[in-house]
Amino acid sequence: MEVPEVCPRFERAVDILSKRWTTLILHQLLPGPQRFAAIEGSLRNLSGKVLSDRLKELEEEGIVTRTVYPEKPVRIEYSLTDKGAELAPILDQIQHWATRWIQLSPEEDRLPS
Template identity: 70%
Template sequence: MAAELNQLCPRFEKAIELLSKRWTTLIVYRLLDGPRRFMDIEGSLSNLSGKVLSERLKELEEAGIVLRTVYPEKPVRIEYSLTDMGRGLAPLMDDIQGWATRWIKIEQEQS
C-alpha cells in the first residue's frame, strides 16, 4: 500500500497542478460539448484574454487533454477538442457541478 501511495501522490499532485491553473477547468468544461474554435472559447468565457487562452490550450495539448485540429481551408480553420483523456474528466466536472450546486452560494442567492 505504501508503494501505491508513493506512485499516486505525485500523479495526483501533477493533475491538481495542471487543472488548478486559472481558466483551465473552465476551458475543459466548455470543450465537453464538442469541438470549438478559439474565438468561440474566448467569447464564452468573459474576462479571459486571448494570450492566456492560447497558453492554456498549449498546456492542455502538451498534456494530452486537448487536440488541436487544423483544417486546410481558406481561411484556415482550427478547432480544439478533448482527447479521450480530456473526456475522462467529464465525471469529475459533473461531480464538481453537483457539489457546487449543493454547497456554493453566489451573491444574488445570499440576499
C-alpha cells in the same frame, strides 16, 4: 497521527488542473469541438493570450487536441482527447457540488453563465 504522503501523480494532476481557467476551458469543451473565438467568448474576462497559453499546455499534456482544417480561411478547432474526456465525470461532480453548495451574490446571479 501520521500525515499520509501525497501521491506524485495526484500532485501532478492537481498542478495541471489548478491553473487559472484550465477547468473552465475543459468544461467548455465537454460538448464537443470549438473554435478559439467561441471558447474565448464564452468565458468572461479570459484574455486571448491566457487562453492560447492554456490550450497549448493542455495540448502538450495530451488533454486537448488542435485540429487545423485546410480551408480558406483556415479553421482551427480544439477538442478533448480521450484522456481529456475522462475528466467529464469529475467536472460533472464539481458542477453538482457547486449547484448544491455555492451561493452567488445577487450581482453574480444576474451575469450570464
